[in-house]
Amino acid sequence: MTHVATTPQFKQNAHEALGDVQLQQALGNVRTGFIDKRAKAAAKLPEFEALRDSARDIKNHVLQHLDLYVEAYEAKVKASGGHVHFARTAAEANARIVEICKARGAKTVTKGKSMISEEINLNAAIEAAGMAAVETDLGEYIIQLRGETPSHIIAPAVHLNATQVEADFRRVHTHLDAARDLSQPTQLLTEARSVLRQKFLSADVGVTGANFLIAETGTSIIVTNEGNGDLTQILPKVHIVIASLEKLVPTMEDAAQILRVLARSATGQELTVYTTLSTGPRRAGDVDGPEEYHVILLDNGRSNMLGSEFEDMLRCIRCGACMNHCPVYHAVGGHAYGWVYPGPMGAVLTPTLIGVEQGGHLPNASTFCGRCESVCPVRIPLPRLMRHWREREFERHLSPVLVRGGLGLWAFFAKRPMLYRFSTGLAMRAMSLIGRAKGRFGWAPMASGWTKTRDLPAPQGATFQSQWKNRK
């Protein structure tokens, strides 16, 4: 039931993305907006760097004691009247959710924004079971209308512009006056609100993700800017939280500490507009809230990352700063990555979740510029983790033959300094003679990926080492 990955065709995806004029225009917002806002928010908080250290340490602590916190959390959820369901795989998670929905005879399931539900492709499972899944986050709602997946983990529709959204609304909202004015973004927003309001009121089950699960209290927390999450989880009779294991933190204070870097890193806000806590179902005397409260605790490969060289990735709090600062993401956008998670975090996580045979392009498609790591609020060494994937590919002989061959030939000479100096000395003189007049080559063997769009500067002539020998 999971999404079919187009990651093996990453190069083709990228090629199409680079030629997509509308997409390139939309990506302009990522290239500037997010970066400036994060920089300003970070600069305003003198303790920002210390908070990043603290966030990293909290997450590391949890990962080292994950078993204890899972048990403590489960006990607290139960004590508050909720249920915890452990799901090893996406299929198990989907099956549990469908089962819970069916038991209540649900027809409509509203959803808050959740990347985990994208990871397990929950909407398809709900719809296959004969129920309607309705995304209530504006961006998610728009891409659901278009039959698309998110192109960014916090701004799922960042690849679109207002004209496209207007066309989608006119295509789908046929019950509304065809002559209505939708030229302003606020008009689009108002229309989405009124359509979604009906869905909220008619929903039988609400599904949300979680930014944090608090072991101390059995509470789940979501952060949103639209308030849709609150309506999703408060109005229906059943609230289901779907979250992966690594969302656990020990205490409310720990969550509060990480919240201080989360929104600042993501959108540059000090806090998101809503930070919503939910603990168990409605208690006697509560004025609102669900009758049933379920948590689906998903593993889906996470426990295999514990203790491996990819464990650092489990600290990720899904802020999106890495992709916001990534030159490759800026160039091709999120869909080119071909599966659920784009950008640097996706380049590390995707091979973990769908296998390096399918996801292998992503950790290679990086310049290792390190800008992602420099902004990561929990200091994940993303380039290093991508390099670990390259190591695994190399060990398993998954790297392209041409790359391996070229590398092997280069290594043969690089490990033999005498031979290297002799042969490169000859080669550079020859290349210099050929390229002398222009000072550059318009074409070079084995380097067409370069020379198709760029010249290759020609060498000056005799190598440094040969000239140095003569100088002495």
Next chain:
Amino acid sequence: MTVVENRPRVGLFVTCLVDLMRPSIGFAAVKLLEDAGCEVVVPSQTCCGQPAFNSGDKATSRDIATQVMNAFAEVDYVVTPSGSCGGTLIKHYPEMFADDPNMAGKARAFAAKCFELISFLTDVRGVSAVKSRYNGTATYHDSCSGLRELNIHDQPRKLLGTVEGLSLTELPDHDVCCGFGGTFAVKYGEISNAIVEEKTKNIVSTGAHLLLAGDLGCLMNMAGKLSRQGSNVQVRHVAEVLAGMTDLPPIGAPQGAVK
């Protein structure tokens, strides 16, 4: 120790690209180091091993790293005119041998005596000004490894500020990657090109007629794009200007034609 302090023996790790493509950067580095009171030696060398390391070939990268550490065992400092190769020596050699108790200490000790050229001049040798002249306006690109692995940002700007006749104008998005990324530029040439196109747009927008950076890989990428676009912006390594050695043609320009 006084010998070290007064006239340290510096092993120049010239980098494979400079060795093969643009030796004049190596000679500029030698001049700057000698002017800063160092004795410069050039042990036999090939490459730092970064291509193997970043391709996931751990065994080859360790072999080459061992070769480099042995070749430079006898010098007080290892200095290299590249933030990228410097990053490999300083940050990644210790990482390569982290799980090898026989080599880990050696790699860490080696890393501790390695420096990128410009930061070595300012931070270790206390150079605060150079005696050179260049008439014109330049802009400076911060290469990623130097900037983010070695914190090289102020040092080149500070020294460039003392070059007579040179006015330095800041490059918009000076801290954004140029799209080189080693083999990335060939393997993912189309994406690499999209990134360097953004870069050259910014370079041209400054109106500077000279582009400087501290890494030949990035410089070749940007120079190659600028020349393909028909731009007349000249491209040089920052050491060439600091050493006053700009008599040879800039990167990618016809040989024999000066300026």
